[in-house]
Amino acid sequence: MKELTPTGRVILGMLSMGRNTGYDIKQFVDKSTRHFWAASYGQIYPELRRLEEQGLVQSRSEPSGGRARTVFELTDLGREALREWLETTGDPLWELRCETMLKLFFSDAADPRYRIEQLRTFREQQERKLEQLRELEEPARTGSHNGPYLSLQLGLALVGSMVDWCREMEHQLVENDGSV
């Protein structure tokens, strides 16, 4: 069996949770996994076709009124591929790209007061993210699946710790050089 592509895995997962059109998948990604795994139409639609070629999903046309609509569902093979991926425990992908850390790293090449500036901007950004995550908490807690809630809690811990660290560090930096 061919290895699943990253987006392929998201799609199979989303199908397993009852999302069944390309549009629907994208919408749902945008209000759930987007915080740790995004996807765009440019990936989703072609990938759905590829998955069908591989026999992992099955499409059928199901227009709503005169509006074209293609509904997908997992095949047995697809369900199997998803399960296999979920049950594999081998060095999972973990990628972080954080411009703030990079700026901090190079911050000796600029006026030191910009450190606080960067930290503040970053903290505010992460606080907004935290809020967005918190809005997902209630629906995730009461939903029919447990997975989303669990992954949300990990996200919350991660973002929360960064916000806390920033607050502390901003405090220290202000004390140390008295600048705003």
Added chain:
Amino acid sequence: MKELTPTGRVILGMLSMGRNTGYDIKQFVDKSTRHFWAASYGQIYPELRRLEEQGLVQSRSEPSGGRARTVFELTDLGREALREWLETTGDPLWELRCETMLKLFFSDAADPRYRIEQLRTFREQQERKLEQLRELEEPARTGSHNGPYLSLQLGLALVGSMVDWCREMEHQLVENDGSV
């Protein structure tokens, strides 16, 4: 002035810290920023040429023995571009791609005991990362720049909180369903 590319910024920063060949930059990235910002030869060498075209860096050939070697340094324009980027405070790039969160998210489609399995694998991975970061702590603390130490602390806080969260969650999961 044209906007810097992501790798262009890393290069300018590294040059400002005294790294002066493509090779040297790559080596240093690999033992410092790689945890939150990677770079490969395939990006670095072409980008150095592009930066020179834009007048941000200046190269000179400086062979060591019969071994070809091109040394780069920042021009005034390059220093200015770097400073400008460092002093800009606008919605910094922050991207996380975490396969474990994705697997947890979809974990209802597999046997629940794999949740603990995924968590454990992830924690071990992050513990290794934590160790690598800790090895960088001493040199960063005693080095001539403050930036690297600061960014390292943020990384440490982030990875540390995830490890803690995993431990706690693994504990809870084991209690709740008694498996493994």
Added chain:
DNA sequence: AGGTGCATGTAACAGGTTACATGATTAA
């Protein structure tokens, strides 16, 4: 003589985003 490190580079590939085009349905 052979392995490791220094040093430069590129071609092929992978993965993903953005912007655009199209058009029906529904709620205001």
Added chain:
DNA sequence: TTAATCATGTAACCTGTTACATGCACCT
């Protein structure tokens, strides 16, 4: 009537990795 939403799709672009090729220098 018009804006938002549902719905599908693609082409151009960007960014980055991997694998490979090359060759000198230095240490054992």
